[in-house]
Amino acid sequence: MNTCERLSESFSDYIENILPAAERQQVETHLSACHDCHDTVARLNHLRNQLSRLRPVRTSDDFTAVLRARIKLEQRMPRAGRLVGARYRRIRTAGYAGAALMLAIFLGYLVWRPQTPIAAASNLRSYQTQGATVTGWQADPSKFPARISYPLDKITPTHPIRSASAPRGQAPAGGAAADSSRIGVISTARPVRATFISSF
Amino acid sequence: MEESPKRNEVKPTDEDLIERFQQGELAAYEEIVRRYKDQLLNFVFRFLNNHEEAEDVVQETFLRVYRNRFAYTRIAKFSTWIYTIAGNLARTELRRRKRRRFFSLSDMGLEDRDYEISDEVFNPETQANSTLGEELIQREISKLSPKFREVIILRDVQELSYEEISKIIRVPIGTVKSRVNRARLRLQNRLKKLLDQRK
Numbered sequence: 441m442n443t444c445e446r447l448s449e450s451f452s453d454y455i456e457n458i459l460p461a462a463e464r465q466q467v468e469t470h471l472s473a474c475h476d477c478h479d480t481v482a483r484l485n486h487l488r489n490q491l492s493r494l495r496p497v498r499t500s501d502d503f504t505a506v507l508r509a510r511i512k513l514e515q516r517m518p519r520a521g522r523l524v525g526a527r528y529r530r531i532r533t534a535g536y537a538g539a540a541l542m543l544a545i546f547l548g549y550l551v552w553r554p555q556t557p558i559a560a561a562s563n564l565r566s567y568q569t570q571g572a573t574v575t576g577w578q579a580d581p582s583k584f585p586a587r588i589s590y591p592l593d594k595i596t597p598t599h600p601i602r603s604a605s606a607p608r609g610q611a612p613a614g615g616a617a618a619d620s621s622r623i624g625v626i627s628t629a630r631p632v633r634a635t636f637i638s639s640f
Numbered sequence: 641m642e643e644s645p646k647r648n649e650v651k652p653t654d655e656d657l658i659e660r661f662q663q664g665e666l667a668a669y670e671e672i673v674r675r676y677k678d679q680l681l682n683f684v685f686r687f688l689n690n691h692e693e694a695e696d697v698v699q700e701t702f703l704r705v706y707r708n709r710f711a712y713t714r715i716a717k718f719s720t721w722i723y724t725i726a727g728n729l730a731r732t733e734l735r736r737r738k739r740r741r742f743f744s745l746s747d748m749g750l751e752d753r754d755y756e757i758s759d760e761v762f763n764p765e766t767q768a769n770s771t772l773g774e775e776l777i778q779r780e781i782s783k784l785s786p787k788f789r790e791v792i793i794l795r796d797v798q799e800l801s802y803e804e805i806s807k808i809i810r811v812p813i814g815t816v817k818s819r820v821n822r823a824r825l826r827l828q829n830r831l832k833k834l835l836d837q838r839k
Contacts, residue, residue: 452821483828491796494774497685499677499695507673507702514703 443470444477451477455485654718662709669709672718673702679798680726686793687730688737689782697733701726716807723800723808727790734786780830788823795820 447470453459454467471478652660652668654675660668680701685694704725705712712721781789794805795816802820806813 448825449818449821452817452824480825480828483832484824487824487828487831488796490777491792492799494686494777494797496678496682497691497694499681499698503677503695503699504670504673507699510699510703511706514706 444474447477448480451481451484455481455488655714658705658709658712658718659714662712669706672705672722676719676722677702680722683723683793683798684726684730686778686781686797687727687786687789688733689778693733693737694730697726697729700729704729717804720804720807723794723804724810727808731786731790776834777827777831780827780834783830784823784826788819788826791816791819792823792827796824 447467450459450463450467454464459467471481652671654672657668657672657675661672677698680698681694684697685691688694688697701722705722712718781792784792790809791805794800794808795802800808802813802816805820806816809816811819
């Protein structure tokens with residue numbers, strides 16, 4: 441450690457006039473010979489003056505009112521007061537973000553859910569049977585019996601029917617009966633019975 | 641002629657006030673708040689470099705004083721006690737801010753943005769040659785590490801004694817002096833570099 445480095449450890453005490461006389465003399469002797477250290481001490485002195493003169497900041501006008509409100513809240517609900525202020529805002533923001541994330545996941549599931557047999561069957565959502573509407577396949581599939589038969593001549597589809605293997609939005613071609621072993625298919629080839637086979 | 645009672649009234653010390661507050665006098669607490677709110681805000685603001693966060697920390701400090709009023713005993717100076725609470729909360733806030741910054745890069749404070757605007761540091765029209773702007777000094781303070789930042793604020797801005805700083809941050813006086821010296825040298829070096837760039 442050279443003299444400059446060693447003596448620089450005493451510069452603060454020197455500018456604050458709290459250095460013992462012997463050390464002070466040593467520093468002053470060095471400062472008279474070393475321009476860089478002399479300059480550094482002058483700057484330190486200037487900096488110290490500037491720091492002590494920094495404009496004070498003031499609390500906002502409602503500071504005391506907010507504090508009183510927090511104390512009142514604290515008195516009524518001992519832990520509630522701790523949630524006011526920045527922490528409360530952060531917790532609230534985190535809550536909103538969590539709720540939004542859950543909603544996004546739920547919506548994502550609704551849009552991109554996999555085409556399970558049940559989902560495929562849900563294409564047959566509603567049929568008119570002599571004035572009555574048969575609905576609710578996916579509303580409560582557990583209540584749906586394993587095998588249901590309806591007389592086909594009494595069933596009128598209210599929207600296009602497609603087979604499980606056909607692309608979404610397309611009604612099956614004439615040979616829909618070929619797929620009748622799969623789910624959700626109404627055979628129109630034989631006007632006797634339509635067989636809906638659930639996968640349960 | 642009788643002197644007005646107010647003239648004879650001696651201003652109660654902080655320790656008297658907290659004692660009265662411990663006995664249930666809410667007005668004494670309000671007087672403590674009045675005495676310390678700006679003082680603490682100056683300390684915390686210089687430390688965090690954010691007014692809103694600093695106010696929250698000062699509010700929390702007074703709430704802690706309210707809650708833990710019976711934890712104070714007269715063996716310590718009240719100012720040391722309240723500065724210790726504020727300092728601890730400010731450091732906690734700084735750690736929280738770092739965590740938040742880790743998760744959100746967009747949540748950058750002034751202290752972070754400073755690195756991007758080095759060319760706009762000086763405005764010759766508003767700053768005299770040798771006088772550094774307050775904002776610049778504040779910004780350079782906030783770039784110091786927390787342990788240096790804390791002592792230089794307490795010593796040079798708040799003008800507390802080394803002994804009191806030593807009690808507040810719970811390190812020996814020699815360490816405080818050494819930190820103050822190093823903090824001043826670092827700050828001075830950075831400001832000198834900025835001034836040299838400006839020339």
